[in-house]
Amino acid sequence: MQWETVIGLEIHAQLSTKSKIFSAASTQFGAEVNTQACGIDLGMPGVLPVLNQAAVEMAVKFGLGAHADIAHTSVFARKNYFYPDLPKGYQISQYEFPIVNKGYIDIPLDDGTTKRIHITRAHLEEDAGKSLHENFNGYSGIDLNRAGIPLLEIVSEPEMHSAKEAVAYLKAVHTLVRYLNICDGNMQEGSFRCDANVSIRKKGEEKLGTRAELKNINSFRFVERAIHYEVERQISILSHGGTIIQETRLYDPNKNETRSLRSKEEANDYRYFPDPDLLPLIISDEFIAKIKQTLPELPQEKKKRFMEQYGLNAYDASILVSSKEIADYYENVVKESGNEAKLAANWVISEWLGALNKAGCDIMGTPISSAQLGKLILRIADHTISGKIAKVLFENLWNGEGEVDELIEKQGLKQVTNEAAIEKLIDEIIAHHPQQVADYRAGKEKLFGFFVGQAMKLSEGKLNPKQLNELLKIKLHQ
Numbered sequence: 287m288q289w290e291t292v293i294g295l296e297i298h299a300q301l302s303t304k305s306k307i308f309s310a311a312s313t314q315f316g317a318e319v320n321t322q323a324c325g326i327d328l329g330m331p332g333v334l335p336v337l338n339q340a341a342v343e344m345a346v347k348f349g350l351g352a353h354a355d356i357a358h359t360s361v362f363a364r365k366n367y368f369y370p371d372l373p374k375g376y377q378i379s380q381y382e383f384p385i386v387n388k389g390y391i392d393i394p395l396d397d398g399t400t401k402r403i404h405i406t407r408a409h410l411e412e413d414a415g416k417s418l419h420e421n422f423n424g425y426s427g428i429d430l431n432r433a434g435i436p437l438l439e440i441v442s443e444p445e446m447h448s449a450k451e452a453v454a455y456l457k458a459v460h461t462l463v464r465y466l467n468i469c470d471g472n473m474q475e476g477s478f479r480c481d482a483n484v485s486i487r488k489k490g491e492e493k494l495g496t497r498a499e500l501k502n503i504n505s506f507r508f509v510e511r512a513i514h515y516e517v518e519r520q521i522s523i524l525s526h527g528g529t530i531i532q533e534t535r536l537y538d539p540n541k542n543e544t545r546s547l548r549s550k551e552e553a554n555d556y557r558y559f560p561d562p563d564l565l566p567l568i569i570s571d572e573f574i575a576k577i578k579q580t581l582p583e584l585p586q587e588k589k590k591r592f593m594e595q596y597g598l599n600a601y602d603a604s605i606l607v608s609s610k611e612i613a614d615y616y617e618n619v620v621k622e623s624g625n626e627a628k629l630a631a632n633w634v635i636s637e638w639l640g641a642l643n644k645a646g647c648d649i650m651g652t653p654i655s656s657a658q659l660g661k662l663i664l665r666i667a668d669h670t671i672s673g674k675i676a677k678v679l680f681e682n683l684w685n686g687e688g689e690v691d692e693l694i695e696k697q698g699l700k701q702v703t704n705e706a707a708i709e710k711l712i713d714e715i716i717a718h719h720p721q722q723v724a725d726y727r728a729g730k731e732k733l734f735g736f737f738v739g740q741a742m743k744l745s746e747g748k749l750n751p752k753q754l755n756e757l758l759k760i761k762l763h764q
Contacts, residue, residue, distance in 0.1 A: 288489040293452045294444035299469040300477040301344045307436035308335030323430035329374030341436040344468035354389025362564040366557045371415030381558040384409035393454040404443040449513035479504045484516045496530040512537035596627035611649045622660020626667045661690040674747040
């Protein structure tokens, strides 16, 4: 039987405000437990929440970046449930009237096309605290530093049909919120996480299958693995005549499996009602227009510009705009290299990003500045050094051994461009390899690479490749 996977994601993006959504308590990560929770976060009697305007501005910014409708009136509600790390007994969220309504984000597919994933809504809410289970000898500890942290929950339509598509969408949202500077996207710290609603149905059916919600997954790799496992689990159950239970499941990355956490609640189980302590949020056209003026160049716009301005293909442009930091680094390299855009793209993608990945190094902690890499590319472009020597210098720069021109001079790496010197070297090679010369002249043209290799070996890679090829052809055909 042929099955179709249906996936919708609920992404929780922690907004980069300095204080919490309804209190003045700090949002700084890594503080001692329970040192950043005030009376409002703790739900003490008599305290009143006050909405953080910066959180509203960031939510509107996201809506504009996701081509969404911004609600002129939205309402905060109380979502009632009992859990130890929720001291008030309810979470302030938005239900019937969210701040951001229908929008969309385009994602790239493997075949080079794009797919539009529609956003149902994005709403503001506060985070709960955190339960700690280690080192408490059968008890649990509660850290309320996260209680009241501002979140934007971004809910997609169930329009993704594979784990790959889900990851592509998750990455697209991750890139967008970082470009907009509304979320740092740090998945290890919980600043960006998602719940995946996964169901399957027979191909051709319109009705959605019973879904399982996979909770709080905090890496792209785990999202893909969790969805793969869950799809196989559901197919196995249905193929053997069983039924899928609507439930919340937890993904265990160590065992690569999902396990039941609790039966899935419906919205009416939470007894939503408007929060009596918070007035409806009214947003004017002027407020939206003012925020719109602050929007940066967004990823898709930047990708299009890179292709037009720098002559890049879609694949390279996609990699370079995948984060604002990479895009900015690349453009600085282009500037420093004398506008060698395509060569700069090759070096940034293959050498620089490759080295960062190999070293497990963060982009912001790169040992090679954009100015240094730009100067290195400039020296390739003006024929001071060859591409082969440039790779050696790249290693020197990575290890902090000096600056480009200093290293070239110190190590005697300048490319040989003197025509007489190159001809003399070619004559020596021809004289020492008479049989290969005869074979080449007899029609074995593949031997040309042999002569190039000999020349580069004897010159320690210092010959100008273009000059070498031109002169070698002339000499071999004499």
